[in-house]
Amino acid sequence: MKCSQCNSDDTKVIESRDVADGESVRRRRACVVCGYRFTTYERLERPQLIVVKNDGTRQLFSRQKLLAGLYRACEKTSVTSMQLEKLVQSIEHELYACADSEVSSRKVGEMVMDRLSALDEVAYVRFASVYRRFTDIASFEQELSHMRERRAHDTLG
Numbered sequence: 103m104k105c106s107q108c109n110s111d112d113t114k115v116i117e118s119r120d121v122a123d124g125e126s127v128r129r130r131r132a133c134v135v136c137g138y139r140f141t142t143y144e145r146l147e148r149p150q151l152i153v154v155k156n157d158g159t160r161q162l163f164s165r166q167k168l169l170a171g172l173y174r175a176c177e178k179t180s181v182t183s184m185q186l187e188k189l190v191q192s193i194e195h196e197l198y199a200c201a202d203s204e205v206s207s208r209k210v211g212e213m214v215m216d217r218l219s220a221l222d223e224v225a226y227v228r229f230a231s232v233y234r235r236f237t238d239i240a241s242f243e244q245e246l247s248h249m250r251e252r253r254a255h256d257t258l259g
């Protein structure tokens with residue numbers, strides 16, 4: 103990154119922050135030579151992540167799609183869009199942190215449900231019912247009681 107004042111190549115990052123969309127990062131830079139400060143917005147270069155569905159088909163991981171599904175599950179609940187943004191961001195961080203370029207849709211679903219169960223029960227149940235396609239009320243109730251056990255466990259520390 104060149105300094106626009108003195109043309110030096112020697113600049114350093116003094117502050118770095120993810121921009122809301124999670125796809126770019128805002129950097130405050132300072133020129134080491136003349137001290138000039140400026141801001142850059144840089145797109146994060148991420149490897150493409152492939153999601154493998156249960157039937158073996160593959161598609162590119164899409165945060166938009168994931169977010170859309172979450173918004174549907176969270177309609178009329180107390181979950182805020184900020185919480186959902188954070189949820190998706192934490193999933194992305196985890197996914198991009200492991201070196202694999204492929205992840206199963208099952209794993210993504212589990213990651214979502216883990217986090218959603220901590221946020222809101224209704225949202226969790228809605229997401230889980232779409233995701234797992236509960237075929238009967240028994241398995242559905244089983245899932246609910248598992249979730250409550252996990253929560254009780256978490257609360258006890």
Ligand SMILES: [Zn+2]
Pocket residue numbers: 105106107108109110133134135136137138
């Ligand atoms: Zn400079």
